[in-house]
Amino acid sequence: MENYQMFFPCSSTGQSTYPFSTNMGSSNAYHNLHGESSKGFIGLGTENHHVPRDEVNKQISQRTESFARDESDEVKPSKKKEKKIRKPRYAFQTRSQVDILDDGYRWRKYGQKAVKNNKFPRSYYRCTYQGCNVKKQVQRLTKDEAIVVTTYEGMHTHQIEKPTDNFEHILSQMQIYTPF
DNA sequence: CGAATTTGACCCGCGC
């Protein structure tokens, strides 16, 4: 939050491969993604081969005793064991100095945990739109602390709240790319 | 004053 301005390094920090910064800069970031994981976010997010002994592929556990959870929890507990309900997750790998990549949506942080082989904590965010259960987690690599891995989970069911001109355009394209 | 963040506790799946 306090470093919000650093998100636009056009003037001070010189060029950086920020994901959504400027028109020209954005292409750099996309190429970076494309080169790293060879499919970008188009492929399934479960190819986090970067992290050793990653157990991030585990399915999402559901709470049982949540009485007044929000209107509709998608999966009901105590049944449904034939197939794993693991939602697809999309991992981005960006080179950024800040963890909070503002993609135009409004996120509320709901947790932070330390990862075993990482000295940086992982932050959990959730979309604050009513009825939108999209989650994301942001993690920084110990190996290269300039790399920030952002993992999205789910799809937004609404429009972007923040019409930051160029961002909206990029985001709309991202939605088209996702295999939903 | 309401919304967002912080932070420790709790829960759950899995490996030993």
Add this chain to the structure above:
DNA sequence: GCGCGGGTCAAATTCG
């Protein structure tokens, strides 16, 4: 069965 590691909740606190 227990411990570990990761994910989420929720009360307290801070921020706008």
